Amino acid sequence: MNESRRHVVRPRDQIVKHGLIAGLKAAAAMILVMIALRFLFGVPSLTEIAADWFSAFLPGRAVDFLLETLSFSAKPLxxxxxxxxxxxxxxxxxxxxIGLVQLRELENLGRGLWAVAFGVGLWLIAMTAAVPxxxxxxxxxxxxxGGTTFAMVALISFTTYGAVLGYLSHSEVVDGSGYVEERRVFLSKMASWGLFGVLALLGVNFVVRPIFSRLVSGRFSGAGMATLSTEITPNEDFYVISKNIIDPSVNANEWRLExxxxxxxxxxxxxDELRTMPSVEQFVTLECISNPVGGDLISNAKWRGVPLWDILEKAVVQPGVVDILFRxxxxxxxxxxxDKSMLEQVIVAYEMNGQPLPDEHGFPARLIVPGFFGIKQVKWMTAIEPVSIDYLGFWERRGWTDKPYVKTFSRFDIPWHRSKLFDDSVLVGGVAFAGKRxxxxxEISDDGGEGWVSVDYISEPLSAYTWVIWTMEYTPAKRGPVTLRVRATDGDGDVQTAEFRDTIPDGASGHDDITVLFQDIPA
Structure with missing residues (x-):
């Protein structure tokens, strides 16, 4: 063997150190390839499948806390x-x-083949043990x-891990000029910085930015000027909640509803065939079941779509059906x-506020079920299947209710919590919602709920299934801090409960409140 390219036996501590570093950098390369292929082929990565599995074992209250605290950042985190x-x-x-390399004293070619085989072996373990x-x-x-595509993407990713690991393990064999070692150091540093960059982008986009936005939003900071909700929520402001780390981007030309x-x-x-069917247009307010007391996971839009029963009637539903399953x-x-599927207000929607559904809201088609929380409003629909069982969906299997009727809800939009006010009175306002009821x-109260006064104005609802906007000019009895509380009465005459309950299993309850400070203008 050439003396300048010889096998070096390392002490155990050096084997561990070298193996940890080489394995880390190989894993970095694997993740970069995995993410690139995930976007290229549109199939979920092994990491995403693992995230879904882990989330199923989180206690319901933990899921509730994460959704309430981090909103859509929870899953990316x-x-x-x-x-x-x-x-x-x-x-x-x-x-x-690296221990195997030292034990068998492999030459360069042997190391490369063993490294690839090592990666393929890890892939086999993942495909036959972890993935099931x-x-x-x-x-x-x-x-x-595409299960086959998923397996092939995983194979490429694991093979990349093995190949890079084998390449880095060759740093034990040094070219006399030192050039080979320097090149490997440079490439491994590039891989490390590449991974760091990807993780940083993911962290900033999915975690830091949403948390920062939530912390500086007026509802929590009391700074700036609050805004009263509009009757119709613009698409870009409509709340978004999803189980996914990366939401689907569906090719309309390839999509079919089975x-x-x-x-x-x-x-x-x-x-095109869905769009040519007789359609209806309706205003419907949607609310996430994880919306906390006074929360902002609620929005209103105009939806166009085909009544679900028209689609089912064409297929002729057989006797004995209990539920309609959506995939x-x-x-x-x-x-x-x-029975619910027969209501004319339940539609398969393809437009939102006069525009094709945005990707994040379920393009090309989604389900709209007025009066139910958002867990029933299936996005990116691909199949409709009448079944003979009481089917439990994704969130029901994780502890949430199967009958997610919206509760009576009211909220302050203006003024912001902890606002400092210098006028003698202030316009207070917000939204209220109770579904079909x-x-x-x-009403608002400024004495802890002992006395209540009806607000001055409540807008006419855009439909039987939308929120209303309410406002009132409020004048305090004296200067100083005031805590205001709001409650609504639904169309059946039932007053919104003051009992505070968490969102799990069937939605939050309680009264929203804000504290404002009326003070004199400084001299």
């Missing part, structure tokens, strides 16, 4: 945590591989949107009762 765990496992695997546990089936057979299950005449629709492009599933009255 878990994703970043799992990436870090993946890097740690990659580092430990690197130690095992995560609910994806052997080799990703149960992963939606109508199957217990029907006599199964068929499918493309988007989505992101593997989300949900159901409503057969409607709103009969809105």
């Amino acid at each position: 878990m994703f970043v945590g799992l990436l870090i765990l993946q890097i740690m496992i990659g580092s430990l695997s690197g130690v095992a591989y 546990v995560f609910g994806g089936g052997y080799f990703g057979a149960d992963v939606g949107r 109508i199957g299950g217990l029907v006599e005449k199964p068929y499918s629709l493309n988007l 989505a492009h992101d593997d989300y599933t949900e159901s409503i009762s057969l 409607g709103i009969r009255d809105v």
Whole structure:
């Protein structure tokens, strides 16, 4: 053997150190490839499937806390945590591989082949052990949107890990000029910085920015000028909640809505065919079941779509059906009762405020079920299936109710909590909502709920299923801090309860309140 390229036996501590570093950098390269292929082929990554699996084992109150505190940042934060765990496992695997190299005293060519084989071996373990546990089936057979593609993407990612690990392990063999070692150091540093950049972008976009926005929003900071909600929420301001780390982007030309299950005449629709069916247009307010007392996970829009029963009637539903099951492009599933599906207000929507559904709101088609919380409003629909069982959907299997009727809700929009006011009076206002029951009255109290006064103005609802806007000119009895509380009475005459309850399992309850300070203008 050339003396300038020789095998070096390292002490155990150096093997561990070298293996950890090489494994970390190989895992970095694997993650970069995995993310790139995820966007290229549109199939979920192994990390995303693991995140779904882990979320299923979180206690309901933990999920509630994460959703309330971090909103849509909760799932990406878990994703970043799992990436870090993946890097740690990659580092430990690197130690095992470097130990194998030292034990067998492999030459360069042998090391390269063994490294690739090592990566393929890890892939086989993942496909036959981890993925089935995560609910994806052997080799990703149960992963939606292409199990074969999922397995191939994973194979490329794991092979990348093995190849990079083998390449870095060659740093034990040094070129006499030092050039080979310097080049490897440079490339490994580039891989490390690349991974750091990806993780930083994910963290800033999905975690830091939303938390910062929430902290500086007027409702929490009391700075700036508050804004009263508009009757119709612009698409870009409509609340977004999803189970996904990365939401689907569906190709309209390839999309089809399959109508199957217990029907006599199964068929499918493309988007153009759906649009040519007789449609209806209606205003409907949607609210997330995780919306806290006084929260902002509620919005109102005008939806256009086809009544669900028109679609089902064409297929001829068989006797014995209990629920209508809906499947989505992101593997989300949900159901409503057969009786509910017959209501003309339940539609398969394809437009929102006069525009095609935005991607984040379910393009090309989504379900709209007035009077139910958002967990029933399935986005990115791909299939409708009448079934003979009481089907429990994605969130019901995680502890949430199967009958998510909206509760009576009222909220302050203006003024902001902790506002400092110098006028003798202030315009207070907000929204109130009770689903189909409607709103009969809105009242405010400034004495802890002992006495209540009806507000001056309540807007006419845009439909039987929308919120109303309310306002009142409030004058305090004296200067100083005042805590205002709001409650609504629904159309049945039932007053919104003051009992505070968390969002799980069937939505939050309680009265929203704000504290404002009336003070004199400084001299």
